[in-house]
Amino acid sequence: MKFEKIFIFLITLILLLTLTGCTGGVYRQPDQQYLVSGIAFKRDKSRIIAFAETVVVNTESTEQGVSRHIFSASGNTAEESLLNLSGKISKPLLFDHCGLIAVDKDLSSEQFSQVIDYCKKNEQINLAAYMISSENTDILFDCEPVSTLTVSYDLLGVIDRVEFLNGIKFHNRYYEVCANKLRESRCFFLPFVLVNKGEYILSGGDVYIDNKMVDSLELTEGALYCLLTDNFSDGKFEDFEISDSKTRFECDLREDTLFITLNIKADLEKGDYAYLSDKIERTLENLRGNTDIFGFKDRISRKYRNLWNTVKDNYNFYYTNAKIEVKYEF
Amino acid sequence: MNSKANYTLHTIFLSAIFLMGNAVIILPFPSADDKTFLGYIFAFFVSLGVCFLLLPILNNLYTKRNFKNSFQKAIFIALYGVTALLSAIEAYRCFYQYADFVSKTVLPKVSPILISLIFIAIAIYLSFRHSSVIFKFSLFSFVLVFIAVAAFFIMSYKNFRLDNISLLQLPTSKELIKQTLPYLLKVFLPFLLVLIYQACQFERIGKKQTLWGLSLGGITLCLTLLNSVLLFGAPFSAGLDFPYASAISTVTVGYLFSRMDGFSYFIYFACCLIKISVCIGIIKSMIKRIFG
Numbered sequence: 001m002k003f004e005k006i007f008i009f010l011i012t013l014i015l016l017l018t019l020t021g022c023t024g025g026v027y028r029q030p031d032q033q034y035l036v037s038g039i040a041f042k043r044d045k046s047r048i049i050a051f052a053e054t055v056v057v058n059t060e061s062t063e064q065g066v067s068r069h070i071f072s073a074s075g076n077t078a079e080e081s082l083l084n085l086s087g088k089i090s091k092p093l094l095f096d097h098c099g100l101i102a103v104d105k106d107l108s109s110e111q112f113s114q115v116i117d118y119c120k121k122n123e124q125i126n127l128a129a130y131m132i133s134s135e136n137t138d139i140l141f142d143c144e145p146v147s148t149l150t151v152s153y154d155l156l157g158v159i160d161r162v163e164f165l166n167g168i169k170f171h172n173r174y175y176e177v178c179a180n181k182l183r184e185s186r187c188f189f190l191p192f193v194l195v196n197k198g199e200y201i202l203s204g205g206d207v208y209i210d211n212k213m214v215d216s217l218e219l220t221e222g223a224l225y226c227l228l229t230d231n232f233s234d235g236k237f238e239d240f241e242i243s244d245s246k247t248r249f250e251c252d253l254r255e256d257t258l259f260i261t262l263n264i265k266a267d268l269e270k271g272d273y274a275y276l277s278d279k280i281e282r283t284l285e286n287l288r289g290n291t292d293i294f295g296f297k298d299r300i301s302r303k304y305r306n307l308w309n310t311v312k313d314n315y316n317f318y319y320t321n322a323k324i325e326v327k328y329e330f
Numbered sequence: 331m332n333s334k335a336n337y338t339l340h341t342i343f344l345s346a347i348f349l350m351g352n353a354v355i356i357l358p359f360p361s362a363d364d365k366t367f368l369g370y371i372f373a374f375f376v377s378l379g380v381c382f383l384l385l386p387i388l389n390n391l392y393t394k395r396n397f398k399n400s401f402q403k404a405i406f407i408a409l410y411g412v413t414a415l416l417s418a419i420e421a422y423r424c425f426y427q428y429a430d431f432v433s434k435t436v437l438p439k440v441s442p443i444l445i446s447l448i449f450i451a452i453a454i455y456l457s458f459r460h461s462s463v464i465f466k467f468s469l470f471s472f473v474l475v476f477i478a479v480a481a482f483f484i485m486s487y488k489n490f491r492l493d494n495i496s497l498l499q500l501p502t503s504k505e506l507i508k509q510t511l512p513y514l515l516k517v518f519l520p521f522l523l524v525l526i527y528q529a530c531q532f533e534r535i536g537k538k539q540t541l542w543g544l545s546l547g548g549i550t551l552c553l554t555l556l557n558s559v560l561l562f563g564a565p566f567s568a569g570l571d572f573p574y575a576s577a578i579s580t581v582t583v584g585y586l587f588s589r590m591d592g593f594s595y596f597i598y599f600a601c602c603l604i605k606i607s608v609c610i611g612i613i614k615s616m617i618k619r620i621f622g
Contacts, residue, residue: 011452128489
């Protein structure tokens with residue numbers, strides 16, 4: 001019994017000494033903590049400039065409150081630019097509270113890949129961080145936050161609000177973007193944020209394929225795009241109010257031609273049916289192009305395995321010549 | 331231990347938490363695809379059938395007996411030796427995965443050897459205490475684990491995508507077997523060890539404890555698997571080192587986007603500690619039978 005008590009005492013002592021950080025300077029709590037709320041990346045030819053919006057917390061004097069600072073640095077890669085940024089401050093940046101990752105729409109495919117890989121490697125960055133696209137990543141954090149501590153957290157609220165009001169489901173969380181990159185289409189849709197006279201506006205969305213921005217849509221077009229891709233929840237846009245929407249996908253291959261049918265079923269609570277269907281048809285024609293930005297190949301590969309085996313090696317040819325029909329049940 | 335009736339609930343919860351063990355850290359497996367959830371369900375029902383088929387055989391083999399001759403004794407000694415070896419392998423696998431998680435995620439700056447020594451010491455200590463200690467620890471641990479798993483599931487619900495598990499086309503038998511086998515071999519088959527543990531403790535394996543233990547453990551583990559797959563999709567989850575921990579990390583609260591993954595560490599600690607302690611307990615019992 002005595003031996004057990006000594007043993008338990010020793011184990012507890014070892015645990016207390018080793019697991020509570022009492023090992024020296026590296027773990028000494030700094031007087032100021034730099035909590036990163038959002039990061040942004042801008043292309044500078046072959047280099048990347050990283051911007052970090054931080055909340056600086058004074059741990060020794062809570063009366064001083066928190067303050068917001070923006071830092072930037074450049075590097076050959078995303079990781080290098082963030083390391084240089086951290087080196088400028090000579091304090092570790094804490095990414096545990098990073099809620100936003102903004103990418104410049106002009107980033108090359110490889111640079112975008114570096115951003116994704118760095119965020120995965122840095123386990124501090126939350127997989128649920130929101131990703132956005134912008135052409136003003138260099139001045140994004142210069143805006144004044146309106147309702148929260150930082151512009152980054154403001155934008156999270158704006159994105160949620162647009163999704164709730166307009167029914168657009170961006171699926172732009174970091175993990176959703178990574179998951180979409182693993183699908184056949186490698187297609188994802190990021191909210192597009194514009195900065196105008198010191199104010200940020202979520203003005204639409206950018207469609208990316210293989211880490212490269214391929215199309216830019218304004219809000220209404222974005223909502224119609226989401227209807228076509230079955231990513232629309234209840235919401236309003238223009239003069240329309242739509243709820244309970246579901247888009248069924250059907251596909252057939254006849255005489256070397258793909259026949260794709262999209263059955264859009266929804267409750268049109270407000271707006272003219274003919275006008276809406278006309279807008280959907282025009283959006284489909286405008287966005288169709290030679291690249292499948294609707295992710296039809298994901299649907300085909302999951303639902304029509306034999307058909308997919310036939311078309312996959314020459315999918316672009318089949319897609320370009322495909323007959324796409326939209327049917328409505330409003 | 332022979333007060334069977336008092337420990338029915340304890341045994342059920344012990345069995346459930348044993349099943350979860352290290353599986354809760356690593357599921358879904360790296361080979362998972364869109365049919366992984368179907369594979370899990372299939373493996374669960376197959377293992378239910380296997381457990382009930384093997385129950386009378388295990389009861390016969392692992393309850394104490396008098397050997398008729400030295401040949402029979404030799405066969406049983408070999409059986410006990412193999413059982414001890416399988417328990418050791420299972421304990422090692424569980425310990426390795428837990429230590430890997432702790433050294434990469436919880437305590438990255440602490441030496442993994444120190445973490446390992448402390449954890450092994452606790453597991454050995456627990457297994458050398460009276461077995462009622464493990465049963466009582468399992469009782470309250472499973473309740474806490476289940477509450478935590480259910481709470482995280484509910485908190486993640488709004489971000490779930492049902493099309494991550496929807497089957498747009500029925501899988502072929504080859505695809506189904508490919509998804510079922512890993513769950514069957516690495517998650518459900520080791521469950522037989524906890525039945526052997528029951529036989530060693532109570533001189534019989536209860537049907538009720540087996541059914542409820544497997545079901546409760548299966549459902550709780552299913553919730554953790556669904557949490558990852560519904561959130562990330564099977565291909566992305568399968569590529570993560572610790573899918574469930576990553577899934578929980580997406581639950582954020584407060585104005586500073588604060589994470590809640592710390593609450594999940596107890597789940598892994600309790601499941602792995604109990605599983606390893608039970609395996610050590612089985613090894614102890616088998617050694618006693620071989621040399622006793």
